[in-house]
Amino acid sequence: MRRDVEIGLLYSRTGDYAAIAAACRRGALNAVAAINADHGKGIRLRVTEQDPAGNLDHYEPLCADMLRDGRVRHVVGCVTSSSRKEVIPALEKAGGTLWYACPYEGFECSDRVIYTHACANQHLLPLLHWAFSRYGRRGHLVGSNYIWGWEMNRVAREVIGSAGGTVTGERHQALGDTDVARLIDELRAAKPDFVLNNLIGQSSRAFLEAMRVLRAEDPFFAEGTCTVLSCNLTECELPGFGAAAEGVIAAGPHFAGAPLWGAGRGAAAASSFEAAAYVAVATLAAIEEGPGDPAARLAGCGVDPETRHMELPVLIARVEGGRFRVLEHSGPVVADPYLARRERWPTARYPALRVVT
Amino acid sequence: MSRRIATPELGGATALILHRSHATTRALLRQLVAIGLRAQANWPELDAAVHGADFVFFDADQCHDGMFPWAPGAAPMPMIALIGSEAPGRIEWALGQGADAHLLKPIGAGGVYSALLIARQGFEARRAAADEIAALRARLSERQTVVRAVLALMGRGRSEAEAYAQLRAMAMAWQETIEQAARRICAAGETGAPTLATKRGRDV
Numbered sequence: 001m002r003r004d005v006e007i008g009l010l011y012s013r014t015g016d017y018a019a020i021a022a023a024c025r026r027g028a029l030n031a032v033a034a035i036n037a038d039h040g041k042g043i044r045l046r047v048t049e050q051d052p053a054g055n056l057d058h059y060e061p062l063c064a065d066m067l068r069d070g071r072v073r074h075v076v077g078c079v080t081s082s083s084r085k086e087v088i089p090a091l092e093k094a095g096g097t098l099w100y101a102c103p104y105e106g107f108e109c110s111d112r113v114i115y116t117h118a119c120a121n122q123h124l125l126p127l128l129h130w131a132f133s134r135y136g137r138r139g140h141l142v143g144s145n146y147i148w149g150w151e152m153n154r155v156a157r158e159v160i161g162s163a164g165g166t167v168t169g170e171r172h173q174a175l176g177d178t179d180v181a182r183l184i185d186e187l188r189a190a191k192p193d194f195v196l197n198n199l200i201g202q203s204s205r206a207f208l209e210a211m212r213v214l215r216a217e218d219p220f221f222a223e224g225t226c227t228v229l230s231c232n233l234t235e236c237e238l239p240g241f242g243a244a245a246e247g248v249i250a251a252g253p254h255f256a257g258a259p260l261w262g263a264g265r266g267a268a269a270a271s272s273f274e275a276a277a278y279v280a281v282a283t284l285a286a287i288e289e290g291p292g293d294p295a296a297r298l299a300g301c302g303v304d305p306e307t308r309h310m311e312l313p314v315l316i317a318r319v320e321g322g323r324f325r326v327l328e329h330s331g332p333v334v335a336d337p338y339l340a341r342r343e344r345w346p347t348a349r350y351p352a353l354r355v356v357t
Numbered sequence: 358m359s360r361r362i363a364t365p366e367l368g369g370a371t372a373l374i375l376h377r378s379h380a381t382t383r384a385l386l387r388q389l390v391a392i393g394l395r396a397q398a399n400w401p402e403l404d405a406a407v408h409g410a411d412f413v414f415f416d417a418d419q420c421h422d423g424m425f426p427w428a429p430g431a432a433p434m435p436m437i438a439l440i441g442s443e444a445p446g447r448i449e450w451a452l453g454q455g456a457d458a459h460l461l462k463p464i465g466a467g468g469v470y471s472a473l474l475i476a477r478q479g480f481e482a483r484r485a486a487a488d489e490i491a492a493l494r495a496r497l498s499e500r501q502t503v504v505r506a507v508l509a510l511m512g513r514g515r516s517e518a519e520a521y522a523q524l525r526a527m528a529m530a531w532q533e534t535i536e537q538a539a540r541r542i543c544a545a546g547e548t549g550a551p552t553l554a555t556k557r558g559r560d561v
Contacts, residue, residue, distance in 0.1 A: 060380070151442075
Protein backbone atom coordinates (compact mmCIF):
# COMPACT_ATOMS: atom_id res chain seq x y z
CA MET A 1 0.00 0.00 0.00
CA ARG A 2 1.55 3.31 -1.08
CA ARG A 3 1.32 6.32 1.21
CA ASP A 4 -0.06 9.53 -0.31
CA VAL A 5 2.07 12.66 0.09
CA GLU A 6 0.40 15.93 -0.82
CA ILE A 7 2.56 18.66 -2.35
CA GLY A 8 1.65 22.21 -3.31
CA LEU A 9 2.57 23.99 -6.54
CA LEU A 10 2.73 27.79 -6.41
CA TYR A 11 3.47 29.03 -9.92
CA SER A 12 1.92 31.96 -11.80
CA ARG A 13 0.07 30.89 -14.96
CA THR A 14 -0.10 34.48 -16.22
CA GLY A 15 2.00 37.62 -15.80
CA ASP A 16 5.50 38.77 -16.77
CA TYR A 17 7.38 35.58 -15.96
CA ALA A 18 4.66 33.04 -16.84
CA ALA A 19 6.93 31.24 -19.34
CA ILE A 20 9.54 30.56 -16.66
CA ALA A 21 6.87 29.52 -14.16
CA ALA A 22 5.38 27.19 -16.78
CA ALA A 23 8.78 25.51 -17.27
CA CYS A 24 9.17 24.99 -13.52
CA ARG A 25 5.64 23.65 -13.28
CA ARG A 26 6.25 21.26 -16.18
CA GLY A 27 9.41 19.95 -14.50
CA ALA A 28 7.61 19.42 -11.19
CA LEU A 29 4.65 17.66 -12.84
CA ASN A 30 6.99 15.43 -14.90
CA ALA A 31 8.69 14.32 -11.69
CA VAL A 32 5.31 13.68 -10.03
CA ALA A 33 4.24 11.54 -13.01
CA ALA A 34 7.52 9.58 -12.98
CA ILE A 35 7.31 8.88 -9.25
CA ASN A 36 3.64 7.91 -9.38
CA ALA A 37 4.28 5.58 -12.32
CA ASP A 38 7.03 3.78 -10.38
CA HIS A 39 5.22 1.05 -8.46
CA GLY A 40 8.41 0.27 -6.57
CA LYS A 41 8.02 3.55 -4.65
CA GLY A 42 6.49 3.59 -1.19
CA ILE A 43 4.79 6.93 -1.73
CA ARG A 44 2.48 8.51 -4.26
CA LEU A 45 2.41 12.29 -4.80
CA ARG A 46 -0.83 14.25 -4.93
CA VAL A 47 -0.72 17.80 -6.24
CA THR A 48 -2.58 20.87 -4.93
CA GLU A 49 -2.16 23.97 -7.05
CA GLN A 50 -2.55 27.72 -6.55
CA ASP A 51 -1.98 30.45 -9.14
CA PRO A 52 -0.76 33.86 -7.87
CA ALA A 53 -1.14 35.23 -11.45
CA GLY A 54 2.10 37.17 -11.26
CA ASN A 55 0.78 39.35 -8.42
CA LEU A 56 3.33 39.67 -5.59
CA ASP A 57 0.61 40.23 -3.00
CA HIS A 58 -1.11 36.91 -3.80
CA TYR A 59 1.81 34.62 -2.90
CA GLU A 60 1.73 34.78 0.88
CA PRO A 61 -2.04 34.21 1.37
CA LEU A 62 -2.15 31.41 -1.24
CA CYS A 63 0.87 29.69 0.30
CA ALA A 64 -0.62 30.02 3.81
CA ASP A 65 -3.88 28.61 2.45
CA MET A 66 -2.16 25.50 1.03
CA LEU A 67 -0.32 24.88 4.31
CA ARG A 68 -3.35 25.61 6.51
CA ASP A 69 -4.69 22.17 7.45
CA GLY A 70 -1.24 20.56 7.65
CA ARG A 71 -1.65 18.08 4.82
CA VAL A 72 0.70 20.00 2.49
CA ARG A 73 4.18 20.42 3.96
CA HIS A 74 6.14 20.82 0.72
CA VAL A 75 5.48 23.72 -1.64
CA VAL A 76 7.31 23.81 -4.97
CA GLY A 77 7.09 27.32 -6.32
CA CYS A 78 8.08 30.98 -6.70
CA VAL A 79 10.13 32.46 -9.52
CA THR A 80 11.16 35.91 -8.28
CA SER A 81 13.20 36.60 -5.14
CA SER A 82 10.56 39.03 -3.92
CA SER A 83 7.85 36.35 -4.04
CA ARG A 84 10.13 33.92 -2.20
CA LYS A 85 10.64 36.52 0.54
CA GLU A 86 6.86 36.94 0.74
CA VAL A 87 6.09 33.28 1.45
CA ILE A 88 8.82 32.61 4.03
CA PRO A 89 6.73 33.93 6.99
CA ALA A 90 3.86 31.59 6.02
CA LEU A 91 6.28 28.65 5.81
CA GLU A 92 7.75 29.53 9.21
CA LYS A 93 4.32 29.71 10.78
CA ALA A 94 3.20 26.35 9.39
CA GLY A 95 6.56 24.53 9.44
CA GLY A 96 6.40 24.02 5.68
CA THR A 97 9.24 23.84 3.15
CA LEU A 98 9.54 25.79 -0.09
CA TRP A 99 11.43 24.09 -2.92
CA TYR A 100 12.81 27.00 -4.94
CA ALA A 101 13.91 26.05 -8.45
CA CYS A 102 15.17 29.32 -10.00
CA PRO A 103 18.59 30.96 -10.23
CA TYR A 104 18.91 33.89 -7.84
CA GLU A 105 21.47 36.36 -6.53
CA GLY A 106 22.20 34.58 -3.22
CA PHE A 107 22.54 36.11 0.26
CA GLU A 108 19.80 34.03 1.82
CA CYS A 109 19.69 30.72 3.70
CA SER A 110 16.18 30.28 5.08
CA ASP A 111 15.77 27.08 7.05
CA ARG A 112 12.34 26.78 5.43
CA VAL A 113 13.65 26.78 1.85
CA ILE A 114 15.61 24.27 -0.23
CA TYR A 115 17.35 25.99 -3.14
CA THR A 116 17.69 23.63 -6.12
CA HIS A 117 18.93 26.13 -8.74
CA ALA A 118 22.14 28.14 -8.85
CA CYS A 119 23.48 31.13 -6.87
CA ALA A 120 26.38 33.38 -7.89
CA ASN A 121 29.30 30.98 -7.33
CA GLN A 122 27.46 28.43 -9.46
CA HIS A 123 26.56 30.69 -12.38
CA LEU A 124 28.11 34.17 -12.42
CA LEU A 125 31.61 33.39 -11.15
CA PRO A 126 32.29 30.47 -13.53
CA LEU A 127 30.78 32.41 -16.44
CA LEU A 128 32.98 35.48 -15.85
CA HIS A 129 36.15 33.45 -15.48
CA TRP A 130 35.29 31.55 -18.63
CA ALA A 131 34.90 34.88 -20.43
CA PHE A 132 38.09 36.47 -19.01
CA SER A 133 40.35 33.84 -20.56
CA ARG A 134 38.63 34.00 -23.95
CA TYR A 135 37.47 37.58 -24.52
CA GLY A 136 39.35 39.79 -22.06
CA ARG A 137 38.56 41.62 -18.84
CA ARG A 138 36.83 44.81 -19.99
CA GLY A 139 33.19 44.15 -19.19
CA HIS A 140 30.04 46.25 -19.64
CA LEU A 141 27.18 45.64 -17.20
CA VAL A 142 23.48 45.99 -17.98
CA GLY A 143 20.55 44.94 -15.84
CA SER A 144 16.98 45.54 -14.75
CA ASN A 145 16.12 47.76 -11.80
CA TYR A 146 15.46 44.83 -9.53
CA ILE A 147 17.42 42.90 -6.94
CA TRP A 148 18.70 40.39 -9.53
CA GLY A 149 20.23 43.05 -11.77
CA TRP A 150 21.57 45.22 -8.96
CA GLU A 151 23.24 42.42 -7.07
CA MET A 152 24.55 40.41 -10.03
CA ASN A 153 26.17 43.52 -11.47
CA ARG A 154 27.60 44.50 -8.09
CA VAL A 155 29.22 41.07 -7.72
CA ALA A 156 30.39 41.17 -11.35
CA ARG A 157 32.02 44.57 -10.75
CA GLU A 158 33.89 43.10 -7.78
CA VAL A 159 35.01 39.99 -9.67
CA ILE A 160 36.13 42.01 -12.71
CA GLY A 161 37.99 44.45 -10.46
CA SER A 162 39.78 41.75 -8.48
CA ALA A 163 40.81 40.05 -11.75
CA GLY A 164 42.50 43.30 -12.81
CA GLY A 165 39.80 44.09 -15.38
CA THR A 166 37.73 47.21 -16.04
CA VAL A 167 34.02 47.87 -15.94
CA THR A 168 33.44 50.09 -18.98
CA GLY A 169 29.94 51.07 -17.88
CA GLU A 170 26.83 50.01 -16.05
CA ARG A 171 23.20 50.78 -16.85
CA HIS A 172 19.98 49.62 -15.24
CA GLN A 173 16.57 49.81 -16.95
CA ALA A 174 13.15 49.95 -15.30
CA LEU A 175 11.44 46.54 -15.30
CA GLY A 176 9.69 46.03 -18.63
CA ASP A 177 11.34 49.11 -20.22
CA THR A 178 12.21 48.31 -23.84
CA ASP A 179 13.75 51.67 -24.79
CA VAL A 180 17.39 50.63 -24.92
CA ALA A 181 18.74 53.39 -27.19
CA ARG A 182 20.80 55.08 -24.47
CA LEU A 183 22.20 51.76 -23.32
CA ILE A 184 23.31 50.93 -26.87
CA ASP A 185 24.87 54.41 -27.31
CA GLU A 186 26.93 53.90 -24.18
CA LEU A 187 27.97 50.45 -25.29
CA ARG A 188 28.99 51.74 -28.72
CA ALA A 189 31.22 54.33 -27.07
CA ALA A 190 32.66 51.97 -24.44
CA LYS A 191 33.73 49.18 -26.84
CA PRO A 192 34.09 46.49 -24.14
CA ASP A 193 35.36 42.92 -24.52
CA PHE A 194 32.00 41.53 -23.36
CA VAL A 195 28.59 42.56 -22.04
CA LEU A 196 26.99 40.93 -19.00
CA ASN A 197 23.23 41.01 -19.59
CA ASN A 198 21.20 40.89 -16.37
CA LEU A 199 18.10 42.38 -17.94
CA ILE A 200 14.84 40.51 -17.41
CA GLY A 201 12.10 39.52 -19.87
CA GLN A 202 11.10 42.03 -22.56
CA SER A 203 13.95 44.45 -21.68
CA SER A 204 16.38 41.62 -22.38
CA ARG A 205 14.75 40.82 -25.71
CA ALA A 206 14.79 44.52 -26.73
CA PHE A 207 18.47 44.77 -25.81
CA LEU A 208 19.47 41.65 -27.75
CA GLU A 209 17.52 42.86 -30.81
CA ALA A 210 19.24 46.26 -30.62
CA MET A 211 22.61 44.49 -30.26
CA ARG A 212 21.87 42.64 -33.50
CA VAL A 213 21.29 45.96 -35.30
CA LEU A 214 24.48 47.36 -33.78
CA ARG A 215 26.46 44.32 -34.98
CA ALA A 216 25.30 44.99 -38.55
CA GLU A 217 26.15 48.70 -38.35
CA ASP A 218 29.43 48.88 -36.44
CA PRO A 219 32.36 46.64 -37.44
CA PHE A 220 33.70 46.68 -33.86
CA PHE A 221 30.56 44.82 -32.82
CA ALA A 222 30.49 42.40 -35.80
CA GLU A 223 29.24 38.85 -35.23
CA GLY A 224 31.59 36.91 -32.96
CA THR A 225 32.92 39.97 -31.14
CA CYS A 226 31.80 41.68 -27.93
CA THR A 227 29.96 38.58 -26.69
CA VAL A 228 26.83 38.90 -24.57
CA LEU A 229 26.90 36.80 -21.37
CA SER A 230 23.86 35.76 -19.35
CA CYS A 231 23.04 33.80 -16.22
CA ASN A 232 19.30 33.77 -16.81
CA LEU A 233 18.82 33.08 -20.51
CA THR A 234 17.32 29.60 -20.93
CA GLU A 235 15.36 27.59 -23.47
CA CYS A 236 12.20 29.25 -22.06
CA GLU A 237 13.03 32.52 -23.78
CA LEU A 238 14.65 31.23 -26.97
CA PRO A 239 11.44 30.86 -29.06
CA GLY A 240 10.32 34.39 -28.17
CA PHE A 241 13.75 35.97 -28.69
CA GLY A 242 14.37 34.35 -32.08
CA ALA A 243 17.54 35.30 -33.94
CA ALA A 244 18.35 38.03 -31.41
CA ALA A 245 19.56 35.41 -28.90
CA GLU A 246 22.06 33.85 -31.35
CA GLY A 247 25.62 33.82 -30.00
CA VAL A 248 24.74 34.58 -26.38
CA ILE A 249 26.87 32.63 -23.91
CA ALA A 250 24.90 31.44 -20.90
CA ALA A 251 25.72 29.59 -17.70
CA GLY A 252 23.39 27.27 -15.79
CA PRO A 253 23.16 23.86 -14.16
CA HIS A 254 21.43 22.39 -17.20
CA PHE A 255 20.71 22.85 -20.88
CA ALA A 256 18.44 20.62 -22.96
CA GLY A 257 20.08 17.26 -23.60
CA ALA A 258 22.40 17.34 -20.59
CA PRO A 259 21.95 14.83 -17.74
CA LEU A 260 20.10 15.80 -14.55
CA TRP A 261 21.80 15.67 -11.18
CA GLY A 262 21.07 14.26 -7.72
CA ALA A 263 17.70 12.58 -7.29
CA GLY A 264 16.78 13.57 -10.85
CA ARG A 265 19.52 11.46 -12.41
CA GLY A 266 18.33 9.54 -15.45
CA ALA A 267 15.52 11.97 -16.33
CA ALA A 268 15.48 14.63 -19.08
CA ALA A 269 14.45 18.28 -19.02
CA ALA A 270 14.07 20.99 -21.66
CA SER A 271 15.60 23.83 -19.58
CA SER A 272 17.36 24.42 -16.27
CA PHE A 273 14.07 25.66 -14.74
CA GLU A 274 12.38 22.41 -15.69
CA ALA A 275 15.41 20.45 -14.47
CA ALA A 276 15.68 22.20 -11.09
CA ALA A 277 11.96 21.76 -10.40
CA TYR A 278 12.17 18.10 -11.44
CA VAL A 279 15.10 17.56 -9.07
CA ALA A 280 13.21 19.42 -6.31
CA VAL A 281 10.24 17.04 -6.50
CA ALA A 282 12.46 13.96 -6.89
CA THR A 283 14.44 15.03 -3.80
CA LEU A 284 11.40 15.72 -1.63
CA ALA A 285 10.01 12.33 -2.68
CA ALA A 286 13.30 10.63 -1.71
CA ILE A 287 13.13 12.28 1.71
CA GLU A 288 9.48 11.34 2.25
CA GLU A 289 10.11 7.86 0.93
CA GLY A 290 12.52 6.40 3.37
CA PRO A 291 13.20 6.18 7.07
CA GLY A 292 16.17 7.80 8.77
CA ASP A 293 17.36 11.31 9.49
CA PRO A 294 15.92 13.78 6.94
CA ALA A 295 19.08 15.92 7.14
CA ALA A 296 21.25 12.95 6.19
CA ARG A 297 18.85 12.07 3.38
CA LEU A 298 19.01 15.68 2.13
CA ALA A 299 22.81 15.52 2.13
CA GLY A 300 22.57 12.22 0.25
CA CYS A 301 20.63 14.04 -2.48
CA GLY A 302 23.28 16.76 -2.78
CA VAL A 303 21.70 19.40 -0.53
CA ASP A 304 24.26 21.08 1.75
CA PRO A 305 22.68 20.83 5.24
CA GLU A 306 24.34 24.12 6.29
CA THR A 307 23.13 26.34 3.46
CA ARG A 308 20.21 24.19 2.19
CA HIS A 309 21.45 24.90 -1.33
CA MET A 310 22.13 22.11 -3.81
CA GLU A 311 25.49 21.23 -5.29
CA LEU A 312 25.17 21.67 -9.03
CA PRO A 313 26.86 21.00 -12.32
CA VAL A 314 28.05 24.14 -14.11
CA LEU A 315 27.43 24.29 -17.85
CA ILE A 316 28.54 27.01 -20.21
CA ALA A 317 26.66 27.04 -23.51
CA ARG A 318 26.24 29.15 -26.65
CA VAL A 319 22.99 29.80 -28.52
CA GLU A 320 23.44 28.34 -32.02
CA GLY A 321 20.56 27.84 -34.42
CA GLY A 322 17.91 28.46 -31.79
CA ARG A 323 19.29 26.03 -29.21
CA PHE A 324 22.09 25.86 -26.68
CA ARG A 325 25.29 24.04 -27.57
CA VAL A 326 27.17 23.09 -24.39
CA LEU A 327 30.80 24.25 -24.54
CA GLU A 328 31.91 23.25 -21.07
CA HIS A 329 30.48 20.94 -18.43
CA SER A 330 32.07 21.00 -14.98
CA GLY A 331 31.19 20.58 -11.32
CA PRO A 332 29.52 19.66 -9.17
CA VAL A 333 30.02 22.97 -7.35
CA VAL A 334 28.85 23.35 -3.75
CA ALA A 335 26.86 26.57 -3.28
CA ASP A 336 28.36 29.56 -1.46
CA PRO A 337 25.28 31.82 -1.17
CA TYR A 338 27.08 34.54 0.83
CA LEU A 339 30.24 34.44 -1.34
CA ALA A 340 32.14 33.99 1.89
CA ARG A 341 33.82 30.61 1.31
CA ARG A 342 36.40 31.11 -1.38
CA GLU A 343 37.24 27.41 -1.52
CA ARG A 344 33.82 26.82 -3.08
CA TRP A 345 34.48 29.19 -5.95
CA PRO A 346 35.17 27.30 -9.15
CA THR A 347 38.33 29.25 -9.92
CA ALA A 348 39.87 28.45 -6.54
CA ARG A 349 40.62 24.97 -7.84
CA TYR A 350 43.05 26.41 -10.33
CA PRO A 351 46.27 28.08 -9.25
CA ALA A 352 46.05 31.86 -9.12
CA LEU A 353 49.36 32.16 -10.98
CA ARG A 354 49.41 32.32 -14.73
CA VAL A 355 52.18 30.81 -16.81
CA VAL A 356 54.22 33.52 -18.49
CA THR A 357 56.05 32.43 -21.61
CA MET B 358 31.24 56.58 26.59
CA SER B 359 28.30 55.72 28.77
CA ARG B 360 24.75 56.22 27.56
CA ARG B 361 21.96 56.67 30.02
CA ILE B 362 18.58 55.94 28.59
CA ALA B 363 15.80 57.36 30.71
CA THR B 364 12.35 56.40 29.45
CA PRO B 365 12.57 58.40 26.27
CA GLU B 366 9.87 60.79 25.24
CA LEU B 367 8.42 59.56 21.97
CA GLY B 368 4.76 60.42 22.51
CA GLY B 369 3.50 62.77 19.81
CA ALA B 370 6.52 62.22 17.60
CA THR B 371 5.70 61.66 13.93
CA ALA B 372 6.87 58.82 11.71
CA LEU B 373 6.51 58.41 7.95
CA ILE B 374 6.77 55.01 6.32
CA LEU B 375 7.85 54.71 2.70
CA HIS B 376 6.63 51.20 1.85
CA ARG B 377 3.85 49.86 -0.34
CA SER B 378 0.65 48.73 1.39
CA HIS B 379 1.57 45.37 2.91
CA ALA B 380 1.41 43.29 6.10
CA THR B 381 4.80 44.79 7.00
CA THR B 382 3.44 48.33 6.73
CA ARG B 383 0.40 47.44 8.83
CA ALA B 384 2.49 45.73 11.54
CA LEU B 385 4.80 48.73 11.66
CA LEU B 386 1.92 51.23 11.89
CA ARG B 387 0.36 49.19 14.67
CA GLN B 388 3.58 49.18 16.72
CA LEU B 389 4.20 52.90 16.16
CA VAL B 390 0.69 53.85 17.21
CA ALA B 391 0.94 51.60 20.27
CA ILE B 392 4.16 53.36 21.29
CA GLY B 393 2.40 56.70 20.95
CA LEU B 394 3.70 58.08 17.67
CA ARG B 395 1.59 59.61 14.95
CA ALA B 396 2.39 57.50 11.92
CA GLN B 397 1.39 57.34 8.29
CA ALA B 398 2.50 55.27 5.31
CA ASN B 399 3.16 56.69 1.84
CA TRP B 400 3.92 54.94 -1.46
CA PRO B 401 5.49 55.66 -3.84
CA GLU B 402 5.56 59.42 -3.13
CA LEU B 403 6.53 60.74 0.28
CA ASP B 404 4.02 63.21 1.77
CA ALA B 405 5.12 66.86 1.71
CA ALA B 406 5.01 66.72 5.51
CA VAL B 407 8.13 64.55 5.44
CA HIS B 408 10.40 67.51 6.28
CA GLY B 409 8.67 67.84 9.63
CA ALA B 410 8.70 64.12 10.46
CA ASP B 411 10.74 62.90 13.43
CA PHE B 412 11.47 59.49 11.91
CA VAL B 413 11.38 58.00 8.41
CA PHE B 414 11.10 54.25 7.77
CA PHE B 415 11.92 53.20 4.20
CA ASP B 416 11.81 50.00 2.16
CA ALA B 417 15.40 48.99 1.42
CA ASP B 418 14.20 46.49 -1.20
CA GLN B 419 12.22 48.73 -3.53
CA CYS B 420 13.10 52.37 -2.77
CA HIS B 421 15.62 54.35 -4.80
CA ASP B 422 17.46 57.68 -4.47
CA GLY B 423 14.86 59.69 -6.37
CA MET B 424 12.13 58.99 -3.81
CA PHE B 425 13.59 61.27 -1.14
CA PRO B 426 13.49 65.08 -1.27
CA TRP B 427 17.11 65.30 -0.06
CA ALA B 428 20.52 64.12 -1.22
CA PRO B 429 21.55 60.59 -0.15
CA GLY B 430 22.79 60.68 3.43
CA ALA B 431 21.46 64.20 4.08
CA ALA B 432 18.11 63.31 5.70
CA PRO B 433 17.25 65.82 8.44
CA MET B 434 15.83 63.10 10.72
CA PRO B 435 16.72 59.56 11.83
CA MET B 436 16.11 56.98 9.09
CA ILE B 437 15.27 53.32 9.63
CA ALA B 438 15.73 50.79 6.82
CA LEU B 439 13.18 47.99 6.33
CA ILE B 440 15.32 45.17 4.98
CA GLY B 441 14.04 42.10 3.14
CA SER B 442 16.91 41.15 0.86
CA GLU B 443 20.22 41.00 2.71
CA ALA B 444 22.18 41.37 -0.52
CA PRO B 445 25.20 43.60 0.21
CA GLY B 446 24.28 46.01 -2.58
CA ARG B 447 20.98 46.82 -0.89
CA ILE B 448 22.58 47.15 2.56
CA GLU B 449 25.16 49.50 1.08
CA TRP B 450 22.42 51.58 -0.54
CA ALA B 451 20.45 51.76 2.73
CA LEU B 452 23.58 52.88 4.57
CA GLY B 453 24.22 55.46 1.85
CA GLN B 454 20.77 56.89 2.58
CA GLY B 455 21.93 57.38 6.16
CA ALA B 456 20.03 54.52 7.82
CA ASP B 457 20.70 54.80 11.55
CA ALA B 458 18.92 51.52 12.36
CA HIS B 459 17.14 48.73 10.54
CA LEU B 460 14.31 46.26 10.94
CA LEU B 461 14.26 42.90 9.19
CA LYS B 462 11.10 42.06 7.31
CA PRO B 463 8.68 40.49 7.99
CA ILE B 464 7.85 42.77 10.90
CA GLY B 465 5.94 41.12 13.71
CA ALA B 466 5.08 42.29 17.18
CA GLY B 467 8.40 43.75 18.31
CA GLY B 468 11.56 45.57 17.37
CA VAL B 469 10.19 48.98 16.44
CA TYR B 470 10.75 50.60 19.84
CA SER B 471 14.42 49.64 20.03
CA ALA B 472 14.90 50.67 16.39
CA LEU B 473 13.47 54.13 17.19
CA LEU B 474 15.83 54.61 20.14
CA ILE B 475 18.90 53.28 18.34
CA ALA B 476 18.15 55.41 15.29
CA ARG B 477 17.66 58.58 17.32
CA GLN B 478 20.80 58.03 19.38
CA GLY B 479 22.82 57.24 16.26
CA PHE B 480 21.41 60.21 14.36
CA GLU B 481 22.17 62.65 17.19
CA ALA B 482 25.68 61.27 17.65
CA ARG B 483 26.27 61.53 13.91
CA ARG B 484 24.97 65.10 13.82
CA ALA B 485 27.01 66.15 16.88
CA ALA B 486 30.13 64.62 15.35
CA ALA B 487 29.45 66.38 12.03
CA ASP B 488 29.03 69.75 13.82
CA GLU B 489 32.24 69.22 15.75
CA ILE B 490 34.14 68.25 12.63
CA ALA B 491 32.82 71.36 10.86
CA ALA B 492 33.95 73.56 13.79
CA LEU B 493 37.38 71.92 13.86
CA ARG B 494 37.72 72.27 10.07
CA ALA B 495 36.86 75.98 10.38
CA ARG B 496 39.51 76.44 13.05
CA LEU B 497 42.03 74.49 11.02
CA SER B 498 41.43 76.71 8.03
CA GLU B 499 42.10 79.77 10.24
CA ARG B 500 45.56 78.53 11.21
CA GLN B 501 47.17 80.85 8.71
CA THR B 502 45.20 83.82 10.05
CA VAL B 503 46.49 83.09 13.59
CA VAL B 504 50.07 82.91 12.32
CA ARG B 505 49.64 86.21 10.49
CA ALA B 506 48.17 87.86 13.61
CA VAL B 507 51.04 86.61 15.82
CA LEU B 508 53.56 87.93 13.25
CA ALA B 509 51.76 91.29 13.22
CA LEU B 510 51.93 91.53 17.02
CA MET B 511 55.62 90.41 16.99
CA GLY B 512 56.31 93.31 14.69
CA ARG B 513 55.77 95.56 17.67
CA GLY B 514 58.89 94.21 19.39
CA ARG B 515 57.49 91.18 21.20
CA SER B 516 58.73 87.59 21.15
CA GLU B 517 56.54 84.91 19.53
CA ALA B 518 55.43 83.62 22.95
CA GLU B 519 54.56 87.15 24.13
CA ALA B 520 52.69 87.87 20.88
CA TYR B 521 50.64 84.70 21.20
CA ALA B 522 49.90 85.42 24.89
CA GLN B 523 48.70 88.87 23.90
CA LEU B 524 46.48 87.46 21.15
CA ARG B 525 44.94 85.10 23.66
CA ALA B 526 44.41 87.91 26.17
CA MET B 527 42.72 90.01 23.48
CA ALA B 528 40.41 87.13 22.52
CA MET B 529 39.48 86.69 26.16
CA ALA B 530 38.87 90.39 26.66
CA TRP B 531 36.71 90.51 23.51
CA GLN B 532 34.98 87.28 24.50
CA GLU B 533 35.57 85.54 21.21
CA THR B 534 37.72 82.74 19.83
CA ILE B 535 41.42 83.18 19.10
CA GLU B 536 40.62 82.74 15.40
CA GLN B 537 38.07 85.58 15.47
CA ALA B 538 40.50 87.84 17.34
CA ALA B 539 43.26 86.95 14.89
CA ARG B 540 41.00 87.82 11.94
CA ARG B 541 40.29 91.24 13.52
CA ILE B 542 43.99 91.93 14.10
CA CYS B 543 44.82 91.03 10.51
CA ALA B 544 41.97 93.24 9.24
CA ALA B 545 43.13 96.12 11.45
CA GLY B 546 46.70 95.66 10.19
CA GLU B 547 45.47 96.03 6.62
CA THR B 548 43.34 99.13 7.29
CA GLY B 549 45.67 100.59 9.95
CA ALA B 550 42.78 101.12 12.36
CA PRO B 551 43.39 100.49 16.08
CA THR B 552 42.28 96.99 16.97
CA LEU B 553 40.40 97.75 20.16
CA ALA B 554 38.49 100.58 18.52
CA THR B 555 37.39 98.21 15.75
CA LYS B 556 35.96 95.85 18.31
CA ARG B 557 34.23 98.62 20.26
CA GLY B 558 33.00 100.18 17.08
CA ARG B 559 31.34 96.93 16.07
CA ASP B 560 29.72 96.58 19.46
CA VAL B 561 27.85 99.87 19.23
